[in-house]
Amino acid sequence: MTRIETTTMAPDRRWLTKQYLVLLTITGVAAIAVGILHVILVLTLDEADRGNLGVLIWGITGAVALAMWLIAVPIVILWHKNLEYVVEPERIVIRKGILTRIQQNIPFSMVTDFRLHRSLYARALGIGSIQVQTAGQGVTGSGYEGKLAGLEDWADLHEDLRGRIRGTASPTDDADLNDILDEIREIRRVLETSR
Numbered sequence: 001m002t003r004i005e006t007t008t009m010a011p012d013r014r015w016l017t018k019q020y021l022v023l024l025t026i027t028g029v030a031a032i033a034v035g036i037l038h039v040i041l042v043l044t045l046d047e048a049d050r051g052n053l054g055v056l057i058w059g060i061t062g063a064v065a066l067a068m069w070l071i072a073v074p075i076v077i078l079w080h081k082n083l084e085y086v087v088e089p090e091r092i093v094i095r096k097g098i099l100t101r102i103q104q105n106i107p108f109s110m111v112t113d114f115r116l117h118r119s120l121y122a123r124a125l126g127i128g129s130i131q132v133q134t135a136g137q138g139v140t141g142s143g144y145e146g147k148l149a150g151l152e153d154w155a156d157l158h159e160d161l162r163g164r165i166r167g168t169a170s171p172t173d174d175a176d177l178n179d180i181l182d183e184i185r186e187i188r189r190v191l192e193t194s195r
Contacts, residue, residue: 007087009157011080014125015150019076021121027065034061085148087161092132094146106146110134111165114158115144128154130161 038057042050078098086093092111094104115131122128128151131144151157 005089009085009087009148009151011083011150012127012152013080014127014152016076016080018119018121018125018127018150019080020073023069023072023076027068030065031061034058080150083149087157087164092146092148092161094148104146106132106134108165110145111161114161114165116154116158117147118154122150127152130154130158 034057038054041053041057045053075098079096082095082097082101084095086095090108092106092108094102094106096102096104111132112135113133115133116128117131118128129147129149130151132146132148134145148154148157
């Protein structure tokens with residue numbers, strides 16, 4: 001990937017497919033759990049107590065699954081539509097949100113590293129995510145400040161971003177390094193004599 005001063009991108013459409021696969025997985029796991037519960041109840045209850053147990057259990061499960069899909073699909077579509085990443089010379093900007101718009105600015109001077117993340121579905125779909133790690137690690141407690149999700153060209157972007165943080169490191173001359181080393185030696189000497 002050639003180094004471009006400002007790059008604007010959005011998640012690939014396959015990110016939507018990944019979200020649908022996650023919803024489908026949740027629906028499948030719930031159906032299996034309800035199926036196991038249904039078998040257990042059928043085996044433990046008398047025939048008179050069973051009544052319309054299967055219809056009730058599967059009706060509730062179907063209604064919950066339908067409600068989940070009716071709520072989640074529009075939210076995922078709107079989130080995808082409003083998600084945008086901008087890599088500027090000095091920072092990464094993440095714009096997101098549905099009802100409220102959030103603009104997250106992450107200066108390269110605060111970035112400590114980038115972590116590649118590819119879930120099972122992301123690998124199968126050929127997309128990946130880059131998590132931006134900073135010195136403060138953000139307020140989310142997740143270990144990263146921001147996430148560029150659903151990227152098709154994630155490997156090249158990762159290399160470009162790593163090059164940008166290497167380029168923002170402040171140059172230090174040998175005299176500064178020697179001063180730092182002398183200071184560390186003095187601290188060590190003081191600590192050893194104080195024992």
